[in-house]
Amino acid sequence: MKNNETLMSEFESKRPFQWLIHCAAWGVLFGLPFFFTGREAQPVTLESYLRFVIIPFSFMIVYYVNSLMLIEKFLFTKKAWKFAASNVVLIASAMIFVHLMMQYLPNPHIGRPRPEREWQDAFLFFLGNAVLYLLVAGLSVAIKMTNSWYKVQSDKTALEKERAEAELKNLKSQLNPHFLFNTLNNIYSLISFSPERAQGAVHELSKLLRYVLYENNQHFVPLEKELDFLRNYIELMRIRLPEQVKLETRIESGEASSALIAPLLFISLIENAFKHGVSYSNPSFIHIQIMAADRYNLTCEITNSFFPKSDQDKSGSGIGLSNLRKRLELLYPGRYVLECGQEGSLFRAVLRLTLKEENV
Incomplete structure (x- = not known):
């Protein structure tokens, strides 16, 4: 028969494996430029790689702020509007950060003319990438809710088993x-x-x-x-x-x-x-x-x-x-x-x- 302390210890024992999966997934995402190098592809330089990692890094921020803070604080406490507003602020901040970093990091494509209408480019950037950030936030919610559901089911199964054990002991x-x-x-x-x-x-x-x-x-x-x-x-x-x-x-x-x-x-x-x-x-x-x-x-x-x-x-x-x-x-x-x-x-x-x- 498992008590609550045993369930918690089992849950904690699975965390290293979960973090290992996270590291593997982010490692694949951050390593994408190296997977597509070839004879005809542009070589990966430090400048080009820095410009690339800005985006997955911002994805990571959106994912873990949701997973470690916003979902439990707002979504699990039935404050959906606060959760939505927090994500709007978070995603907007992430996109602004990416846009500014792209402007000030050196561009490896030398000779490329700078755009004259930067505000239009910024607007198109925000509009085009907002969906991606929303998908990242949605993925964080889905994984967090799934883990929470499995934990609730595990606790429910343990409680049913305890009840059955107690009833069986009483019958004996x-x-x-x-x-x-x-x-x-x-x-x-x-x-x-x-x-x-x-x-x-x-x-x-x-x-x-x-x-x-x-x-x-x-x-x-x-x-x-x-x-x-x-x-x-x-x-x-x-x-x-x-x-x-x-x-x-x-x-x-x-x-x-x-x-x-x-x-x-x-x-x-x-x-x-x-x-x-x-x-x-x-x-x-x-x-x-x-x-x-x-x-x-x-x-x-x-x-x-x-x-x-x-x-x-x-x-x-x-x-x-x-x-x-x-x-x-x-x-x-x-x-x-x-x-x-x-x-x-x-x-x-x-x-x-x-x-x-x-x-x-």
């Missing part, structure tokens, strides 16, 4: 107590009729909590670690199952063992299967299958008999599935399919994910 904080709450309920039900099995369940729970506390702090974990956690959880739940419940599991990472996955994604689906799929008086079943079709696509399919809980049983309060949907939308937007629903006397949940590679 809800998930951990929810998982612990349901597991403790299961262990509590064992104490009354099998204290030894309850003791073993507490030991298994300590292993699960170690994973939840240490691995859940990461955004993504290796798939095989997550599947080991699910296998341990299922074995913990198996301890309290009555004999008439048929539990079948097939959990294999296959080619996707090196892929990364967000932790605790499937636990809500498995918890619901044990919560609603087990009856102590009727035959019931839970079928859990988690398989990888290839290196990137994983499918979790859970089918169980369905015995809805009464209104008095509020354990979990149904936050598991809604929490899962929000996490999937934050972590796997456009890369998941979640289907849950009752089919007659059964309940079926299917989650398909496109995983991340290990080096991503």
Whole structure:
């Protein structure tokens, strides 16, 4: 997650590259006379080069006065008329400066008669070159506005990421107590009729909590670690199952063992299967299958008999599935399919994910 200081440091780190581009562009412009020298062309002398560089030098003044001062002071503060007036004064001053310099610098074309009507030449000079200066000022505005837009978009993206990170962290904080709450309920039900099995369940729970506390702090974990956690959880739940419940599991990472996955994604689906799929008086079943079709696509399919809980049983309060949907939308937007629903006397949940590679 990037804070404002990190964004500013990244922005500052790009400035040397930007100035390098500026130097290259101005270097090409100032070096134009040397690019067109040849046998038939006039040789570049000090006097002719000085007369040439006056114009790009004035362009540079107009560009950077706009970029470093006028745009931020007037245009970004919605004082367009002050910006326009300042540019009129700036461009007029630049053109007067160029005209005067051209008059007083030595002219390499000796023998050329001086114009008799200098005011007309000055007027034509101003009129002919005003468009060029306006283009330079416009280029400065375009580049400055583009850089500003990219910075605003970068800040906006960072703020959206921070919001998503905060929401994800909040969902995780809800998930951990929810998982612990349901597991403790299961262990509590064992104490009354099998204290030894309850003791073993507490030991298994300590292993699960170690994973939840240490691995859940990461955004993504290796798939095989997550599947080991699910296998341990299922074995913990198996301890309290009555004999008439048929539990079948097939959990294999296959080619996707090196892929990364967000932790605790499937636990809500498995918890619901044990919560609603087990009856102590009727035959019931839970079928859990988690398989990888290839290196990137994983499918979790859970089918169980369905015995809805009464209104008095509020354990979990149904936050598991809604929490899962929000996490999937934050972590796997456009890369998941979640289907849950009752089919007659059964309940079926299917989650398909496109995983991340290990080096991503």
